[in-house]
Amino acid sequence: MSTTKLAARRSVGAQAVMLAGATGIAQLIVALVYIAAARSATPADFGWVVSAIALGTVAVGFVDFGTNSFWVREIARNQLPLNEFSRRGSGKLMAATILAALWLLFSVPVLQGTSYWMAAPVFLSLLLNQTAQVSLRGMARGELVAWSILADRIVVAIVLAIVSATGANAAQFLWLALTAGSVVAAGMGWWMTPAHSRPGPRLWRRTNPWKGSGYYGLSTVAISAQGIDVMIIGGFGGPAAAGLYGAVNRWTQPMSLLAGAFSSASVPFVAHSQTWRLAWPHLRSGIWLLGVAVSICIGVAIGAPWIVEMLIGPRYAGAAPVLQVLALGTIPAIFNQPLSGFLQSLGHDRIVSLITVAAVVFQLALVALSARFLGALGAAIAFSVLQILILAGLTAAAIVTGRPGYRRR
Template identity: 35%
Template sequence: MLTARGPGRSRHRPARLAGRLRPRGALTRQTLALAGSTAVSQLIYAGLLTVVAKHAGPADLGAAAAVIGLGSFLGGLLDYGFTSYSLRELAAGRMSTVEYWSRLRTKLALTVAVGLAAVLVAGVTLPDPGLVAGGAVVAFGRILVLGVTIPNRADRRVGRIAVVTVLERVVALVTYLIVTAVHPVDPVSGLWLSLGLGTLVAGLCGLLLTAGGHELVTSRRLVNPWSAVAGFGSYALAVSACSLDTALLGLAGGGVQAGLYGAVNRWTQPAQMIAQSYSMAAVPPLSAAESTRAAARIVRNSLGLLLLGIVACAALAVAAPALVPVLLGDTYRGSVPVLVLLAGSAAAMLLNQPLLTVLTSRGHDRFVGRAAVVTVAAQLLGVWLLAGPVGALGAALAALLSQAALTVVLAVGLARLIVRETGPDADAVPQPAAPRAGERAGMATRLPQ
């Protein structure tokens, strides 16, 4: 048994275990708290990029946006389903936090090694290795900040998650404003500096707010972070590959088109966070549901949250002609139709998240991964083919069509699964494994009380 005191010396009590298993708030309230903090974070991030856009031209901003996309892709590549798998296993009690911190430590060490190697190679082969360094900062930040919040997500400590999520972007924005006000600096270099400092401050805060977080830096144990995550890995790669759209657009359509796209492609993030936060909050109850039909009922009872996101997307599309010129200037008027299509893509993603959460929570992550890989590959191919003829508009159209296709595939897959579970061959349908003896109790003593 893995406990806070090590194997064989558990001090957990039945009351503490019961408290661990008892929901700490309604799913709707938890989802709104997660969505609210993430939306605030993304709005601050969009504000940071808007400030950078006013100091840099479309070409420089396009280069920065491409590097951010490449850094996000690298972070997702190194994640390879680690986050989703760990959240499900921690929530279900099949993984102790001792094992989790060991896995995260190994992944962070590999991320630093890959980043340093990339910067050294860029320093030798490229005239300006700064963009590569920026990509490494983005990748490390994504892994660190998300990693330190996973135990609290599994334990539904939404207040602590909100603090870390918002703090990262607040520190980044304040740092950029101070640096550019005190000393003239290249806007893109100032962006990397601010993002890096925000990551470090938020990561330290997350460790301090999580019981046992000190083990990330004090323990020397290393564990393979990608053990048993294959089903989630393909989906994670597909999601990360989506961030390559700006880079592909820049290669095929030019830096100006990438700048027009990159200036607004983050504006839809707050709406998308409603669905993603719902997925994070729903993993524990969906994993514990007795059947897929019961899990689907949990989702159906909270569909009002998704409607809020869809309404927000529609409002953004309507307001795009007025918002873009005011916030970015006349130079970015070409971003207006791009933002309209991206708002539609975000609305489709809102519908995707509950569907894929039900399927992955019920042990069908391989199906979700295959569907995501195919649709994202089609999206990137569409970006490459349409970038020349229609530029940034083609990239936005490819995003919309791919998300719509994924919605249809996931809906059909979920419907077929429900039919199978209620049909004559219901006993042959695999169900998620229950926690092994002792694992839930071990995790209970490790998570914050």
């Protein structure tokens, strides 16, 4: 695909608005789903469920190891043939299926009394969904990805509503709703991909799915590892603290959706441009979305006590200051998303990985140290410190790599 064809599609701003709109509705649905699930269980019981889901989500980052982001860049550059993409994608999904089966065989008999077996279906379905979106993202078809995202969350809401109508414990079936949503979205993403770019199964040839994605992988694993902060809180602060944190930590996702949509829509254009100067004309049409995202964060931080009490009740009153700190910490995260994506798209994935890994290691160590004394609030503070450190590092990297005569090492 040429630069002309990419530019002829909807602009970055238009695609970002469509992605943000779909993602905004999707995240609202997720917030409502988690609220319904939290209301059906005690903080301790809900803590087990969100810990299992967090484990499955973290596993996606480890197994994917940056391949999806790397493939998006290579497709945008016209450097990844369809047959090779199909072989790599099939190999990765086969490995993931084996790992999920092994986890079920271990967790069901050995970890009885916990919900950790739920991680397997959440992990496998989410990885399938993300892989199914690669071609569309690489072709700069963010508007089609938006429909897939929306379909995912609508299915989640429908499944959980059916479960709740039967009188069952919604928290215990949250995994089923999330899995069903990812599977439906994966099928929809594959169907919307043009036939000439649609991957298929290629299981009869050996291949290395992770070839070339090393530094992308380090960044992805580090970011995914952030998800174990819930498990660390549970281990050092107890399941009740994990429940308080898990009840509101996903509420920050709608705050950063505008930045995420802007970054997702921009990455193919930046990858194809290959310089900051050539990429800027595409980026400026959507840069205003970052300002809107910051305003939302400030509003949520101010209204957190009222929001928490209204949505999940007085039992979770201790989650209000946690949400406030998370909302403020999301402000630097809003700028980190596009900065890291742009640097990777321009070939500076090694720099991004080093910054991200170092910052996440520091964050998780801080969570472990503070959870015993501050509980959920300690994890929120650690998250905020992490985002500030990453922003400082990425900004410095962007300045250095953008200088005339800079040579990539």
